[in-house]
Amino acid sequence: MITSLQNGYVKKWRKLKRKRGREKEQAFLIEGFHLLEEALQSDWTVEEIIFREGIDIQNEWQPYKWFQVNDAVFQEITQTENPQGVAAVVSMKEIEWSGGSRVLMLDSIQDPGNLGTLIRTADAAGFDGVIVGQGTVDPFNDKVLRATQGSMFHVPIYVGDIAKWTAELKQQGFAIWATALDEATSYQHLPPVTPVALMVGNEGAGVQKDYLEIADERVHIPIYGEAESLNVAIASGILMYYLRS
Incomplete structure (x- = not known):
């Protein structure tokens, strides 16, 4: 001992x-x-x-x-x-891109609980991978790991530059959906597509402007009550499951 x-x-x-x-x-x-x-x-x-x-x-x-x-x-x-x-x-292990039809892209997610929940939800929704962009909390942070509830070991996690990943995915035929509050279309008015990469952004600032400009669609979720916005993990869950329909 x-x-x-x-x-x-x-x-x-x-x-x-x-x-x-x-x-x-x-x-x-x-x-x-x-x-x-x-x-x-x-x-x-x-x-x-x-x-x-x-x-x-x-x-x-x-x-x-x-x-x-x-x-x-x-x-x-x-x-x-x-x-x-x-x-x-x-x-740790280096995970090579294995393809797929649905991936989640994360731009500067800073809360460990949110990141862990996003990974767990992507796993539950059957997404083929999670791309963790620069400025996002370390996915091996202990709070992140606990929040994933083990999904860290089931869904591929890729760490890299969002702009480069976006360019590569577009070459592979992926549509890029980015969440936004302004100049965005309600997700309910867009038919689910594949292959698709769903890009969500920082809890306070959202997806960076440069990334929004290269997205194929800017999407938002209607707010029916008085809340200013939805938590990023909740919003992502709604959209990921919609993209499965």
Whole structure:
């Protein structure tokens, strides 16, 4: 059992709490039984499993490199207020474009909960990938990972420049729908199309003007009450499911 906060493994795990550390190690931490189960059942590589004293090692963990740690160590490496007592290190992997008919493009999404929900909803709606543009919160942030509820391991996540992705997708015949409040058409007046890339933007500023100008359609969702706008994850969910109809 590891009991020292100065242990080399503990120092490495602690670094994974920061983006710089994750990028250097090309790995990230997940917490909780559900996320671990989803990771183990996916094609992602689980490097190490860490469990707190008092937690029994599960049979399915036996083939993996695992460590038991005391409560102080576990509290040091995790970020939830009431951790379940299990965590794991998962290797990052470069995901190559595999094609598809529907993708979600994210421009400068800053709230981790929103990003996680967007990934989870894209998975639920059967989208073929999520393109995370510059200015968007790190998809390996612990809050993002928890909000995905495991969908991180099921839907391809591509990180890159939105303008370049848009140009490449257009060459492949994709229509680009971008959400906007001004000079936009209600989605209800547009028939669903495929292949299509749905572009949604920053919680406060929306999709950048440069990206709006290269979109094939600017779409909006009617507001019937007094709310100024919809949460980006809610709006995206409505549009993703509409594009499935």
